[in-house]
Amino acid sequence: MLVGWFEQNARDLPWRRTNDPYAIWVSEIMLQQTQVRTAIPYFERWMRALPTVESLARISSGRLHKLWEGLGYYTRVRNLQKSARMICQDHNAQFPQQYDAVRALPGIGPYTAGAICSIAFNQPTPILDGNVIRVLSRVFAITSDPKEPRTNTLLWQLAEALVTRAARLSPPSGCLPCSALNQSLMELGATLCTPRSPSCPLCPVQPHCGARQRGIQEQLPLPARRPATTQRHFLAFLVEHKERYLVRQRPDGMVNAHLWEFPNAEVKAPLSTKLDATARKMGLRIIDRKPLCTLKHSITRYRITLAAHRAEVVNLGTLADGHWFTRRQLDRLAFTSAHRQILRAATL
Ligand code: SF4
Structure with missing residues (x-):
């Protein structure tokens, strides 16, 4: 039947x-x-x-x-x-x-x-x-x-x-x-x-x-008990220099390993503060920063807010784990969904 x-x-x-x-x-x-x-x-x-x-x-x-x-x-x-x-x-x-x-x-x-x-x-x-x-x-x-x-x-x-x-x-x-x-x-x-x-x-x-x-x-079936959610906040920086963008690849053993992303770090809310200090921790001395977009998404039980800013850096020669790529080169790389959205927001 x-x-x-x-x-x-x-x-x-x-x-x-x-x-x-x-x-x-x-x-x-x-x-x-x-x-x-x-x-x-x-x-x-x-x-x-x-x-x-x-x-x-x-x-x-x-x-x-x-x-x-x-x-x-x-x-x-x-x-x-x-x-x-x-x-x-x-x-x-x-x-x-x-x-x-x-x-x-x-x-x-x-x-x-x-x-x-x-x-x-x-x-x-x-x-x-x-x-x-x-x-x-x-x-x-x-x-x-x-x-x-x-x-x-x-x-x-x-x-x-x-x-x-x-x-x-x-x-x-x-x-x-x-x-x-x-x-x-x-x-x-x-x-x-x-x-x-x-x-x-x-x-x-x-x-x-x-x-x-x-x-x-x-x-039926009986609904599963949902795990408690946790809010997390990240700051990301879209750094552009002579039509090239600064990106890095996530290392082995991390969530989203091998994918590419813009420099970012987890911060305590609110997202509007400590921009310069957060960038400095990543080795970026930024100037002329402007808000670009704020994205919300979920990964398992985490509710993530990611605020991206455009910025220029004054220490171009001293960045360790970064790579500079053109927009065309970035299109050939695999990005996390959130960072792909940052790129779209930047080049609309
Ligand atoms: S509950 Fe599901 S299996 Fe049962 S009659 Fe309705 S559609 Fe069919």
Whole structure:
């Protein structure tokens, strides 16, 4: 019933047109923190630039980060390349088919391993992401917190029972039952069984849905407790000299490692004070500063305010870790999203 609905209603997404485990892996990693609509052009560009595991293993760090620029959570892309190099070295450049070997690759957890093995190799491996948690919590009317270990284990068991059962049924010709079952659960959660106002009258599993029968579908799954947020403030300086801009690359081991940015530092609020002292701590002796833009964004539980200023510096010759690049050269570098916005604000 559910699989039949999926075969007739599945969205035509580029990673669904292939059984190539490499392409499915890339799409699953992209989709971990990114909406489908945003991921599509990135995925298509990636597959044109890097069509094979070997091409991913070989690409330079700069080009790799540029392909991911704007998607955030850059550890994902570095783990993709680490895994590609392991696949080339340990598996003769063939994507491994055993669940344990897939799970052993950097950045691949139980959900991603289950998705790759079921979708690419039609193995009865369960998956449990936010969409599937919502569907199963509602169908089985699970009223406890899905993050709580016992409930989470129960959800994995249910996901496994469903895909194992699908593997035993005789499918219509051309249907890969484990792949179709897992993808239908994800698709149902993404399109009909949505967090708010689920479209129950259109749903293929409505007759079997415990939450719908009890009228509690909008209350499930139980919402997770949100962690407390922390405000953080940064000052950044856009220093221009003879049509070149001063930038630096974030070092290894930091958030957004290898990405480029304008000189900046964390400060205590308010942002309008201590500009000169903050710049001096970074080795910049600034003059003639003017406010450029103020940006707000969130990274995990942090609510970040970044105030950028244009400035000139008087100690050009003594700057240690800075690089001077033209606008055209900057366009070829991978920037964090906030610093890409600073550049846009500066050159509008
Ligand atoms: S009947 Fe409604 S709540 Fe139940 S699975 Fe379908 S869309 Fe979700």
